[in-house]
Amino acid sequence: MKRDAGRLRVERYLERIRAAGFRMVQLWVPDTRTPRFPRECRRQPRLASRQAHESEVLDEIEALHDDEGWTA
Secondary structure: OHHHHHHHHHHHHHHHHHHOOOOOOOOOOOOOOOOHHHHHHHHHHHHHHOOHHHHHHHHHHHHHHHHHOOOO
């Protein structure tokens, strides 16, 4: 019974959210808890920085970063 009540609550909630104009989207994202994640975070920018066409994009991102006063 509790299981059915919980399911009903979720269904009502989803109906309200849909009625408000939202739709559900599911995304798969990297698992930040894995030991591989930090290595991958270092690897990808290194690869991108080696590409000639990427250097312009990276320069623009860096300029925007500096203009907005962001800090790393």
